Amino acid sequence: MAETSTIYVPVEKIGIRRRVSTTLAIIGNPNSGKSTLFNRLTGLRQTTANYPGVTVEKHSGTVQLESSAIELVDLPGIYCLGGHSADERIAVDVILGRMADTHAPSGLLMILDATQLYQGLYLLQQLMEMQVPIIVALTMTDVATAKGIDISIEVLQRQLGGIQIFPVVATTGRGLEALKTALESVAESAPPQVPESWxxxxxxxxxxxxxxxxxxxxxxxxxxxxxxxxxxxxxxxxxxxxxxxxxxxxxxxxxxxxxxxxxxxxxxxxxxxxxxxxxxAPMLERFEAKTLRWLNRPWPATVLFFAVMALIFQAVFSWATPMMNGIDAAAATMSAWVAAHLPAGAISSFITDGVIAGVGSVVIFLPQILILFLFIIVLEDSGYLARAAFLMDRVMRSVGLSGQSVIPMLSSFACAVPAIMAARVISDRRARIATILAAPFMTCSARLPIYALLIAAFVPDESVGWLNLQGLVLLGLYLMGILGGLTTAWLLKRTALRGPKPDFAMALPEFRWPNLQTVSIKLMDRVRIFLRRAGTIIFVVAIIVWALAYFPRAGGIETGMQNAVLQVESTLTGAPLAEELLRIENEAAAAQLAQSFLGRAGKFIEPVFAPLGWDWRVSAAVIAGFPAREVVVAVMGTIYAVGDKAEVTSLVDKLRSATWPDGRPVFTLPMVLGLLLFYAWCLQCAATLAVIRRETNSWRWPIFAWTYMTVLGYTGALLIYQIGSRL
Amino acid sequence: MTLREMQPGQKARIEKVDARQPGVVRLMVLGLIEGAEIQFENAAIGGDPMEISVFGTAISIRKQQAGYFSVSPLVSNG
Known part of the structure; x- marks a missing residue:
């Protein structure tokens, strides 16, 4: 009989998830260090969802304590309760337990920024009138001390009717343990005595x-x-x-x-x-403070703004290149390995041309998207986006908007979906809708793949003065996006959305070093969303497109090819034979594609796009890109890879050698520039349409946006091609 | 004198706010109310909008709204 032995495992080594006993809501002013503290308390145990029926994102997470666990609901950063914005409404409804799918919190954790007690106490006073238990976390105490602000916590506590106050430094974690201990008993504490100010x-x-x-x-x-x-x-x-x-x-x-x-x-x-x-305390202004103050002067601030924008675009294009080359090489190696180990036929074609080429052509842009999102998140977390809104208010006013529209529009350079949601901070309804309709014009990360591909393939890598021609074309496309968006907002504010000019009142947060944890959590969130899209929607579209391009197989072409092969083998030998065989194989593949479902669809639609200089392949790729524009590169990869099975050459070379039946190249410079402009202006993104529908609560705006942008893109491409071809 | 006429770096106390003008209430909720001591920090190019600090918080205000805040200048002791 085997001897039984007992193994002792310390309790803390077992990944115990304690049961959530209570729900608390965390609330505070914008930029009060609320997200940092929330991330610090919950770590990676958090989820993002939407409140039902409204567009405010619901962040919640679990705090693991000594003997229990607490669900923490992160409320939007606000200055007062009960305003007209969705954020302020949500806060009241969540606190009172009126929000479906959200437990009524048994207490509040109020974040009070020690450097902004003035606005913080205003909100706290309103919260205290709601008669729910509250404890206060006093953040930024280190910053306050550095600025010579001395806060007497005991006196504050007495003034606030004995409310518990915990000084914390969220970035270093100081004071966090005491706060956590107190969180366990918030629910039992009595609601605060209301200071009778009124x-x-x-x-x-x-x-x-x-x-x-x-x-x-x-x-x-x-x-x-x-x-x-x-x-x-x-x-x-x-x-x-x-x-x-x-x-x-x-x-x-x-x-x-x-x-x-x-x-x-x-x-x-x-x-x-x-x-x-x-x-x-009277303080001598320190060197950093002096520098920051100088940088906020009108001209330095504006120059800095454009320098930051230039740095971002430079980084997106140059820093990402080594990583992208690595991914490209890995995909090519995988394809070659599969092609060598599997017999030629449908399965081999499916894996190399469908799966690897399809997903690879999307994943390759992950480095660029990563860098872009990193910058946007860092700018947001450091408080610079608000500064950008301040600097650009004048410009936005000229098109009938306010500086508040700058933040959604800048975020839109990463992705229009979160940007359109960010537009909810705009209190004026008309300005908000105009911003929502302008946002999809901004060059989002999903446009980068097609831009990068076409620019690398057809714009000469030459220098114009100290600028690179490829970079210049890219900058031009960004500017065309901005121009399209601003003109659209201007037109709308003069017609359908005519109304008084929106006002502009906002707090400008001080510059602060972004918090590594907050930035990485947000960045991982974005990457996860991108990869999920690449892994699901884009993967599925790539597979469908592969199937449409591969089937039906025409038996006649196959036998024709075999006959031709037999014929040349009997007449030729050596190098001329190999060359001739390759030519026959390519022609057969091209013929197969031409009569495939995708080929037929492309040819059917070709007359519509012919005035733009697009052949049926480009037309088919564009059609396939309407659900999600990032698949276009994948589709082109599939179309051209299937049509040329001879060897693994890059898509760039294939596009360069694409010709019309009469031998003229398809991708001329006017055609490419027109195609680029089409992508700059066209709304090829089902997710954006869905979010416009949700945010405006009507089908009218998404339908308008889609029709308007498609017509605009088509017209732009038409003009460039027709005029450019005649020059 | 109104907030609109202040010089960069100048300090003042808000004496009267014309709360019935458009866009003023939101500024009052941020703390620009009678009795508050403010400083005009910076402006964007063209002097509009202006950056005003009150109790250490910077607030952005357009020139149009700035005209609805009557202020009395404070003598800077620095």
Missing amino acids: PELSKTADRLIQQTSTPMQRIDVIQALLHPDSFHSKPLEQQLGSQFVTDSRYALFGVEPPQAVEARHRYQWVRTVLGEVQRQ
């Missing part, structure tokens, strides 16, 4: 609640009073009559906007508290 408002609210027949939450009554003519005020007005509510409002606020009166009352309280709590 007793009349609370009294009026309580009086109105007594008069309602169906009980209302106090916060809802307060919101109804503060926001006339909004969704907030309807339930109260239905119960008590709009005249009665209006009278109550007038007694409180007079003729001024309620929110303005609210701001005066609350900030008066905030200033009293700050006077007790905060001391500013």
Whole structure:
């Protein structure tokens, strides 16, 4: 009998996932260090989803504690509750447990930025009136100390009615353990005592609640009073009559906007508290601060902005090259290995021309997309995007938008989908829709593959002065995208979206070094999304296109080829024979492709695109790219690889040697430039259309955007080809 | 004098805000209210929008809205 032995494993070595016992919501001002702290607390145990019915992303994660685990819901960064923006609405609904699929939080973790107590205390005061347990994490204490700001936490705590305050430095993790311990007991603590900064408002609210027949939450009554003519005020007005509510409002606020009166009352309280709590030591301005201040002066800041943009585009194109060459070589090696080890036929063709060529041609752009997203995320995390919005406000105003539209448009250079979602920070509805429709014009990362391919193949690698001609064409395409987007916004704001100019009020965060963890988590998120798309949609489209290009096989061509081979073998020998065999094989393959489903579709549509100088192959590739434009390169790879099975040459060489039946090259410079412009302006992305539909809540805008951009792309390509060919 | 006429680097206290003008309420929610001490930090090219700091936070404000904030200049002690 075998002896049984006991193995002892320390508890911490077992990957225990403790059961989630409570839900807490984390809330704070924008740029208060909220995401950094959230990432620090939850690590990689987080998910991103959407709140049902609205477009605000829901981030939540799990915090593992000593004896339990807590679900932490990350609310959007806001300055006040109950405004008109979706972000502010969501915050209230989540806190009150009105959001489907989200547990009502048993308490709040409020992030208070030690360098921005002024705005932070404003929000905190509003939160305290909601009567839910709150603890406060005081972030950026290190930055505050460096700036000579001295904060007395004990006095602050007393001023806030005994609320628990934990100073933390999210970047280094200092103070995090104490905060975690406190998180376990938040739910048990009593809701805070409300500092009575404005007793009349609370009294009026309580009086109105007594008069309602169906009980209302106090916060809802307060919101109804503060926001006339909004969704907030309807339930109260239905119960008590709009005249009665209006009278109550007038007694409180007079003729001024309620929110303005609210701001005066609350900030008066905030200033009293700050006077007790905060001391500013006289400081000599340090060298970095002086430099930053100089860099924020009008001209240096503008020059810096364009330098940063130039650096990004330079990086995307030059830094990625070694990695891309590596991926290219790996794909070629794999194809060659498969071709050598499998008998020629459908399976070998499927693996080399379908799978490897299809997926490889997308994955090859991962390095560029990685670099682009890295820059956008770093700019966002360092607070520079807001600075860009400030600098570009004037330009945006000239097309009827505001600096707020700059952030979605800059993000759009990575991908239009998150960019269109980012447009929700724009409070003006018309400006928001105009921004949403302009965003898809910006050159997204999915356009880079086709740009890179065509530019590398057909634009000479020459220098013009100190600039590279290829780089110049690429820059031109980016500019054409910007021009298209801004013109579209300008036209819309003058016609369908005519209205008052949107205002522009935003806080400008200080420059801060981006946090490595936050940046890497966001970057991994983007890469995962890209690879999932490459692995699913693009893979499936590539396979379908391969099948459409491979089938049906015409038996006649096969026998014809075999006869021709027999014939030349009997008449020729040596090198001339090999050459002739290759020619026969290529012609047979081309004939097979021409009569395949894809070939027939391309030929069917060819007359439509013929005025643009596109043959049926280009037409077929363009058609296949409408669901997702990044497949175009994969489709071209498939089309040309299937048509030329002789050896593994790069797609560039194949495009260069593509000809019309009469021997003229297909890819002339005017045709290529037109094709590039078509890609710059055309909306070939089902995901973008879906997100426009969701964000505008109507089919009208996605249908308009698609039709408008397709017509614009076609016309642009037509003009360039027709004029260019005549020069 | 209004915020609009301030010089770069100048400090002032907000005396009166015309809250009924368009685009002003959002600035008040960010803390530009009567009694607040502010400094005009920088501007974009052309002087518009302006960057105003209040209690250490920088806020962007357009010239049009800046005209709705009456201020009294503070003598800088530096």
